[in-house]
Amino acid sequence: MSTSLRALSDFPPLVFVHGNGDTAALWITTCWRFESNGWPAERLHAIDLPYPLARDDDRVDQPGRSSSAEHRDFLAAEVDRVLATTGASKVALVANSRGGLAVRNYLAHGGASKVSHAILGGTPNHGVWTSLDYLPGNEFNGAGPLLSVLNRPGPDGHEVTPGVRWMTLRSDVNDKYCQPTGAWLGLPELHTGTRHDGPALRGALDVVLPGVDHRETSFGPAAFARTWEFLTGAPPATLTIAAEDRPRLDGKVAGMGVDNRHGRDPSNLPLVGARVSVYATNARTGEREGPPLHVRTVGADGRWGPFDAPAGTPLEFVIEAEGYAVTHVYRSPFPRSSSLVNLRAERPLRPQAGVQALVTLSRPRGYFDRRRDTIALDGASPPADVPPGTAGVSACVARVTDRPHRPVPGEFNGERITGLAWPLADGHVVTLELHH
Incomplete structure (x- = not known):
């Protein structure tokens, strides 16, 4: 130490x-x-x-x-x-x-x-x-x-x-x-x-x-x-995150709060009754590799786990709850255990003419900066909705117009996630959520 x-x-x-x-x-x-x-x-x-x-x-x-x-x-x-x-x-x-x-x-x-x-x-x-x-x-x-x-x-x-x-x-x-x-x-x-x-x-x-x-x-x-x-009183020994062989993951599931004039205010209250399924996915295609590894219906404590994740495996979290979109959250492999893998169900999005799917690349722990970062989403680098100047956007969106169910890759400074373009018309919302 x-x-x-x-x-x-x-x-x-x-x-x-x-x-x-x-x-x-x-x-x-x-x-x-x-x-x-x-x-x-x-x-x-x-x-x-x-x-x-x-x-x-x-x-x-x-x-x-x-x-x-x-x-x-x-x-x-x-x-x-x-x-x-x-x-x-x-x-x-x-x-x-x-x-x-x-x-x-x-x-x-x-x-x-x-x-x-x-x-x-x-x-x-x-x-x-x-x-x-x-x-x-x-x-x-x-x-x-x-x-x-x-x-x-x-x-x-x-x-x-x-x-x-x-x-x-x-x-x-x-x-x-x-x-x-x-x-x-x-x-x-x-x-x-x-x-x-x-x-x-x-x-x-x-x-x-x-x-x-x-x-x-x-x-x-x-x-x-x-x-x-x-x-x-002294510098840390390392900035590198030490990997574990079998990360144990858990967290809470929340939804949106009270409807008001803002419409989509988030809450951190448990979304009781939500069903969470976790799948292993192919890192290149985003396709599921077999049946769900874990399924749980959320109770009063809001927890969706615990779940022992296979090391080095990207995951897809699917949240299904009444009144919400079928929410797909793709994550790159988890290096360590955490009880802070919180999930939030999203409200259904309105269909858009000519748009088959919407896929969001999300960076919760920072913003995208064209001047310093390598950012790519579905072939666009940098994505069009990341503005120049001061870093202030933590999400960018790919509008898939050709066909649903195809792979959509996202990348940020070496962290790469691939998800599927689940159809907007069927009430699906897709996010590629970065660790870093």
Whole structure:
């Protein structure tokens, strides 16, 4: 090992807090890297906020969305649960984006005695925008009711709660939510008042990770390396994920939340009654290789596993649930075990004239960047819907117009996944989901 940590008690439990609209699943590769460097898996805990999207106005109830206070209180309960389970006296909190606002809010309201470290990746600590002319009550508004309080300096001039070791991780210029205009908000005419160093906090160690995008400030290998060093005092021994012979996989199945004017807000609540089937697939063609390896109907706990995956085998997860599309999720081989293989059923998509199938290449732990990445989907490299400039798109779509059921390959920086173009007209939705 690369540090002096030896006994289990020397490893503080880590509590990972995801960002806006996300799930605990985004921490899979981060947990794999911690495990590969010797951190015990039982000391790694990633939380799932039931309604992960922030309200338009933090002070006004909005079905299917959560307030900053609800987020804070959920985190507080999860910290208490982890402390009770592990017997530890303190946890370390590692958060991405909106999750960092919950961490700050929790520590400012009495949580500091239970926390040793707070590590915030890409958190818009000074706002995504600061104009009261646009969503003045939103928690991402730097002049709004949450951030105007959290950023009020203490007697020492710091913006952080004392008694905790703080680190902020940020991009140099490639974070979509630290830009001078609101182009990524769909408001190019909005002058945000935001600077590239917006995630930095006075009183915290401010670490700049050149070239990374908003999500990579937490989920990329550079972010892991700096997090490990901040926690232990020494660099990690490896950034490589150590493979296991028979990975054991599990996770939760969720669907969409309450229907509202946004229409498709996600939730992290269990989709009880959903049926999940797991198939081994051919890496070149995406075809299934035999009957399902695992089938389970989801109960109240939301779990679809556990399932022992054959090493080196790509997989297809199929989710079937009333009111939802038949959702196909293709994944490249899993190198290690994880209980964070969360799945989300999708709503049916409307048929499109001349389109046989829609296949999405999804990168949950980062965005696509034409300037640095090799991206290909169904022969297009880069895909047409990956724009130039600041990295800000995590999914691109292939519209299959010739015939359904044919192979559709996707590739990102060496990770390659092939799925089948299941017919849109029959209610199928297809995603090629990247690990990295």
